[in-house]
Amino acid sequence: NHVILLSDGNTKSIYYHYNRMISKFQQANITVSTIALGTWLVNTKLLEDIAKKTKGQFYQITDIIKLPRLIIKDSEFFVSQSDFHEEHFYPKINQGSQILKGIYDKQFPPLKGHTITEAKENVEIPLVTNIMGKTDPILADWRYGLGKVVVYASDANARWSSKWINWSMFNKFWSQVVRWSMRDISKANYDVKVRNDDSKIVLQIESSTLLEDDTKLEVSLRSPDYSGNGQGFLLKQVAPKRFISELKDINPGIYNLKISRVKDGKVIDLKTKGLLVPEKIATKPLEYAVQGNNISQLKNIAEITGGKYNPKKEEITVEEQEIVIFKGLAGFLIPLALFLFIIDIAVRKFNRRMADSGAE
Incomplete structure (x- = not known):
């Protein structure tokens, strides 16, 4: 997963060939660190590009005695990239942020380690590492919908942050982290x-x-x-x-x-x-698009039906007249006669019984 290239960078191949090689390293997720030997006739641009594009590190040395130690240090650093890296370093401010308001670069105490992370697109990275020139995110933040996300890539205990716990701005730092992550209250409606x-x-x-x-x-x-x-x-x-x-x-x-x-x-x-x-409503039919009154059509209708177009008030009003309406009473009298007939029968029977009782 990691290559250390020792070279002066001088080659007969054209730069295009190295772009293809770099692309293959990127696809295989292989990091390449390059070490330039000496300063005379060294193609540092090529070596720097290879290291930068593969997320490795570029070094240039003039003392060959330092080479073994440099190789060991570089190897240990990149081999540990899968999880975390433990090394004494001072965090460095990468960009301004409300989280770091009132806190300056030289005020940060050292950390002893951090989790290896890689920033996504559209992410703010206020705080980074500064180890061998490599800058990994230590503090990152971004918005997700209405919410906010803050990532701190170290710890808050004695393992990596023993100096931070006693730091005079420890409470200020975390208070501003929490305050920033709270949902904004919009001033506009x-x-x-x-x-x-x-x-x-x-x-x-x-x-x-x-x-x-x-x-x-x-x-x-x-x-x-x-x-x-x-x-x-x-x-x-x-x-x-x-x-x-x-x-x-x-x-x-x-x-x-x-x-x-x-x-x-x-x-x-x-x-x-x-x-x-909502769903789109279809365009209005042509008949609804016609504006105004169709006078010629109204005149034709009046002429055909024997009426008159736009008559005066007197021509359409009728004088008040007394109207006599005859209504039959059969519907009322027949039920009444039937009711009285039944009453008559009942009375006759009652009188007959009373007469029979008196004769006895």
């Missing part, structure tokens, strides 16, 4: 709407606050599980606080809408909202 506009899906965003100078609004849609990189859309400002964008090539469904305020290439405010994208 947005009213988001999605509408169908003649077979187009239009996103409308209205901000509660005006954008500052040199600040722009960027949006992107991602699936709810945050898979993929998301799809960005250009916003068109139609009012001081209102922006619109057509959502092209987006399937109907639920998405996470990320709204970012960007200034000088950096996100200064981030808000994520849920968004339901």
Whole structure:
């Protein structure tokens, strides 16, 4: 997995041949350290390129007595790359970060070891190692959806960080790590709407606050599980606080809408909202596109049916007249007669019984 090349770098082969060789080393995940012997007629550019592109280390020595020790040190360092490396070193600030606010390069105490890691794309690396010129990440951070991730590639106990435990800024460092990793509270608020506009899906965003100078609004849609990189859309400002964008090539469904305020290439405010994208409505039929009244058609209908087009009020109103309506009472009288007939029969039977009782 590791090669140490001792050479002056001078060769009759063209550089293209070495590019192919370097590519094969990269595919096989083999690191190559190069050692330039001497300073006279040494092709350091070739040796440096081979070491850099294969993630090895370049050395140049003039004292041959130092060569065995250098080979042993390089071998021990790269053989241990699979897990961790233990060696006394001082961390080095690689780039500015809120995590390291108020802490400077020379204030860091030494570490005795670190876990070997490799940074992904779009990852901030505030703190790195500085061992034999090799810089591995010690502190890295990045955003994942609404959350944030911080990786510290050493430990926080006596094995590797014995000097850190008693460091005066130990609490400050970890407090800032925790504070940075907490979810941001957006200062802005947005009213988001999605509408169908003649077979187009239009996103409308209205901000509660005006954008500052040199600040722009960027949006992107991602699936709810945050898979993929998301799809960005250009916003068109139609009012001081209102922006619109057509959502092209987006399937109907639920998405996470990320709204970012960007200034000088950096996100200064981030808000994520849920968004339901509806299905597109087909273009309106031609009959709905006709505007105004079809007067000629109305006149034709009036003429054919014997009516009149656009008559006056007097021509369509009727004077009030008394209307007599006759209504039959059979439906009421027949049931009443039937009811009285039954009552009559009952009364007759009752009187007959009373008469018979008196005769006895």
